[in-house]
Amino acid sequence: xxxxxxxxxxxxxxxxxxxxxxxxxxxxxxxxxxxxxxxxxxxxxxxxxxxxxxxxxxxxxxxxxxxxxxxxxxxxxxxxxxxxxxxxxxxxxxxxxxxxxxx
Amino acid sequence: xxxxxxxxxxxxxxxxxxxxxxxxxxxxxxxxxxxxxxxxxxxxxxxxxxxxxxxxxxxxxxxxxxxxxxxxxxxxxxxxxxxxxxxxxxxxxxxxxxxxxxxxxxxxxxxxxxxxxxxxxxxxxxxxxxxxxxxxxxxxxxxxxxxxxxxxxxxxxxxxxxxxxxxxxxxxxxxxxxxxxxxxxxxxxxxxxxxxxxxxxxxxxxxxxxxxxxxxxxxxxxxxxxxxxxxxxxxxxxxxxxxxxxxxxxxxxxxxxxxxxxxxxxxxxxxxxxxxxxxxxxxxxxxxxxxxxxxxxxxxxxxxxxxxxxxxxxxxxxxxxxxxxxxxxxxxxxxxxxxxxxxxxxxxxxxxxxxxxx
Numbered sequence: 001x002x003x004x005x006x007x008x009x010x011x012x013x014x015x016x017x018x019x020x021x022x023x024x025x026x027x028x029x030x031x032x033x034x035x036x037x038x039x040x041x042x043x044x045x046x047x048x049x050x051x052x053x054x055x056x057x058x059x060x061x062x063x064x065x066x067x068x069x070x071x072x073x074x075x076x077x078x079x080x081x082x083x084x085x086x087x088x089x090x091x092x093x094x095x096x097x098x099x100x101x102x103x
Numbered sequence: 104x105x106x107x108x109x110x111x112x113x114x115x116x117x118x119x120x121x122x123x124x125x126x127x128x129x130x131x132x133x134x135x136x137x138x139x140x141x142x143x144x145x146x147x148x149x150x151x152x153x154x155x156x157x158x159x160x161x162x163x164x165x166x167x168x169x170x171x172x173x174x175x176x177x178x179x180x181x182x183x184x185x186x187x188x189x190x191x192x193x194x195x196x197x198x199x200x201x202x203x204x205x206x207x208x209x210x211x212x213x214x215x216x217x218x219x220x221x222x223x224x225x226x227x228x229x230x231x232x233x234x235x236x237x238x239x240x241x242x243x244x245x246x247x248x249x250x251x252x253x254x255x256x257x258x259x260x261x262x263x264x265x266x267x268x269x270x271x272x273x274x275x276x277x278x279x280x281x282x283x284x285x286x287x288x289x290x291x292x293x294x295x296x297x298x299x300x301x302x303x304x305x306x307x308x309x310x311x312x313x314x315x316x317x318x319x320x321x322x323x324x325x326x327x328x329x330x331x332x333x334x335x336x337x338x339x340x341x342x343x344x345x346x347x348x349x350x351x352x353x354x355x356x357x358x359x360x361x362x363x364x365x366x367x368x369x370x371x372x373x374x375x376x377x378x379x380x381x382x383x384x385x386x387x388x389x390x391x392x393x394x395x396x397x398x399x400x401x402x403x404x405x406x407x408x409x410x411x412x413x414x415x416x417x418x419x420x421x422x423x424x425x426x427x428x429x430x431x432x433x434x435x436x437x438x439x440x441x442x443x444x445x446x447x448x449x450x451x452x453x454x455x456x457x458x459x460x461x
Contacts (some may be wrong), residue, residue: 005426006369006370007435028247031271052430053216059254068430070428072421073421077429
């Protein structure tokens with residue numbers, strides 16, 4: 001089936017091409033086929049498919065790819081906005097030790 | 104070399120899926136069954152409806168599946184029993200080791216996003232489970248969706264274990280193993296097919312109905328107050344509210360997820376609008392047939408509240424979906440939430456006003 005795409009031109013994914021060694025790890029971990037490596041260096045070829053999960057950033061040993069990682073979850077945004085730290089789903093950046101549960 | 108020691112706080116042997124223990128050079132390791140029992144299936148149905156979902160766990164630590172030798176593969180999983188059950192089921196007929204991380208009972212992907220399925224927990228669990236003494240190789244197979252939490256290169260640097268990311272779906276694991284730890288591009292991509300959207304519906308319905316019952320109770324009390332203690336009148340308004348809420352909830356948490364790819368709009372709030380309007384039209388038809396209070400403000404209130412509820416619930420489905428980003432959700436919420444609040448406020452105001460104008 002065709003890939004579902006969310007909003008256009010919104011994600012924070014960024015590439016520092018001079019740091020990329022072409023190891024290809026980011027291509028492997030991306031669950032949305034956002035990246036390609038046509039000429040030995042990574043390119044962002046399907047930006048709008050990115051969900052900002054952060055897998056590429058976390059697994060790049062050279063810091064060549066960055067993204068403001070988070071969960072695309074309205075309930076988490078609402079819970080964080082209302083300061084519900086113990087709520088089932090919050091934004092991880094707000095409190096890494098927050099209670100159990102999400103999704 | 105230190106003397107062999109048992110794993111620190113090993114998984115309990117009295118868990119329902121444990122069939123015994125095997126002796127290894129690093130102490131006894133609980134052995135798990137690869138076939139799911141009726142009890143496992145019932146348990147998964149129960150959590151799919153949202154009951155006991157936050158406490159559906161297995162003990163973290165090392166398990167054996169089949170009759171593994173030191174050179175058999177190691178699979179890393181979360182301690183959410185649904186994730187663990189899926190893994191042991193697909194490993195039927197194979198030998199291996201399962202290292203369960205303490206993800207506080209959360210599934211792999213969400214736990215990786217939160218960092219509980221992460222580099223630190225993995226490295227600690229490698230050491231507390233004695234895995235290095237039990238297996239003769241240094242390769243770990245992790246679910247690809249754990250990559251947001253695990254820095255493979257850091258795990259290797261600090262523990263000596265090499266991380267290989269397996270496929271996105273556990274069901275592709277046998278093909279991945281048979282292909283010599285190679286995943287096809289399709290196995291590396293997360294999709295969101297209808298079946299997967301459908302299994303997420305029950306938990307959303309249960310959660311919405313729970314809140315709906317509270318709302319109905321409040322509306323009943325408000326109706327009782329505003330109709331000067333007329334129990335019958337309050338009950339009538341509550342019944343109308345119940346019909347409207349059922350339609351709004353059905354539109355937002357059932358129709359929207361199922362029809363997701365075909366609904367107009369990119370944002371989920373927008374996708375929830377059309378089913379919401381359909382729900383309002385249905386409400387209009389039902390009420391006309393009954394002839395009850397048609398044309399009153401109360402009636403128009405619900406025509407406004409049903410779509411507002413539907414778009415709100417649809418917006419909340421972003422958390423269950425697999426293709427939304429936080430930046431996108433924030434952008435959507437900046438315009439959608441004010442509109443939803445405005446719609447709900449106007450609707451509520453109309454509903455309250457209807458008690459004063461007959």
